[in-house]
Amino acid sequence: MDTIKKNWYSESCELWPGSTFSFEVKEVLHDERSLYQHIQVFDTISLGKVLVLDGIIQCTEKDEFSYQEMISFLPLCCHPNPEKVLIVGGGDGGVARDVAKHPQVKEIVQVEIDAMVIEVSKKYLKFMSVGFDNKKMTLHVGDGFEFMKNHSHEFDVIITDSSDPVGPAVNLFQENYFSLMKSALKPNGIVCSQAGTYWDSMELVKNTLKICKNQFPVAAYATTSVPTYPCGQIGFVIGSLDGNANLLNPVREFSLEQLKNMDLKYYNSDVHKASFSLPSFVRYEIEP
Ligand code: SAM
Numbered sequence: 001m002d003t004i005k006k007n008w009y010s011e012s013c014e015l016w017p018g019s020t021f022s023f024e025v026k027e028v029l030h031d032e033r034s035l036y037q038h039i040q041v042f043d044t045i046s047l048g049k050v051l052v053l054d055g056i057i058q059c060t061e062k063d064e065f066s067y068q069e070m071i072s073f074l075p076l077c078c079h080p081n082p083e084k085v086l087i088v089g090g091g092d093g094g095v096a097r098d099v100a101k102h103p104q105v106k107e108i109v110q111v112e113i114d115a116m117v118i119e120v121s122k123k124y125l126k127f128m129s130v131g132f133d134n135k136k137m138t139l140h141v142g143d144g145f146e147f148m149k150n151h152s153h154e155f156d157v158i159i160t161d162s163s164d165p166v167g168p169a170v171n172l173f174q175e176n177y178f179s180l181m182k183s184a185l186k187p188n189g190i191v192c193s194q195a196g197t198y199w200d201s202m203e204l205v206k207n208t209l210k211i212c213k214n215q216f217p218v219a220a221y222a223t224t225s226v227p228t229y230p231c232g233q234i235g236f237v238i239g240s241l242d243g244n245a246n247l248l249n250p251v252r253e254f255s256l257e258q259l260k261n262m263d264l265k266y267y268n269s270d271v272h273k274a275s276f277s278l279p280s281f282v283r284y285e286i287e288p
Pocket of ligand 1: 161169
């Protein structure tokens with residue numbers, strides 16, 4: 001099922017069968033298959049511009065900031081000096097845009113597998129792809145898994161802004177990827193990876209957190225709300241090589257005025273702390 005009525009687009013994916021999210025389309029701006037995936041960009045009635053990969057919404061202009069700010073600032077604010085940051089995936093540029101806002105970040109390296117996602121985002125999704133224009137940024141086109149094999153003890157923070165675990169992203173949810181990330185980190189480094197929603201993908205949440213805990217002495221799952229993602233909720237696993245790290249308490253706190261000056265609309269220290277508080281049915285599943 002692609003549409004439920006004229007001009008309406010419905011997301012459809014094997015990861016969450018039986019229900020769908022739909023939006024009304026003003027204009028199809030782009031519709032093309034790359035080597036890796038089907039890339040679509042829509043202008044919509046209520047969500048602004050929307051990027052869809054292989055039938056799954058990646059970001060909408062209306063609510064992308066919640067995801068991008070949280071996947072960036074949760075790990076950055078848990079690290080005492082996050083100078084060099086690696087982003088894997090993130091071809092829309094939104095995470096790069098927000099990582100660059102952190103005053104301690106000096107260098108951003110990004111590896112995205114699909115050059116066409118970058119090109120299309122630069123053309124239609126400027127509000128996010130502005131991240132690629134930053135002087136701190138070095139962008140590589142390639143597979144994040146392969147890239148990781150050739151880097152050791154180099155990064156303070158590694159953020160994996162991957163699509164869901166279908167197609168080229170499958171490897172980024174596996175234990176050997178977390179092991180490679182561990183080797184690519186400097187001492188006391190931190191990783192943060194997209195880890196799915198607990199409403200529809202509890203096994204994914206559990207497995208990704210388990211893998212992260214196997215590889216890192218300190219690990220936790222944090223949640224955020226993104227209305228246009230399945231079930232309106234998505235989470236991240238965060239792992240630290242520092243065995244004394246307390247991920248729930250940011251080591252760097254910003255005042256509301258500082259956050260406003262950085263144009264951060266979702267993240268703040270209270271949201272940081274609260275994002276690790278999980279409902280009971282999730283805790284029954286993920287706590288030993
Ligand atoms: N915020 C989004 C979400 O969770 O729905 C993710 C957005 S970002 C567009 C995801 C990117 O990961 C895509 O551009 C995709 O091409 C990239 N990607 C998937 N697998 C990859 C891999 N193995 N190496 C590098 N990038 C990868």
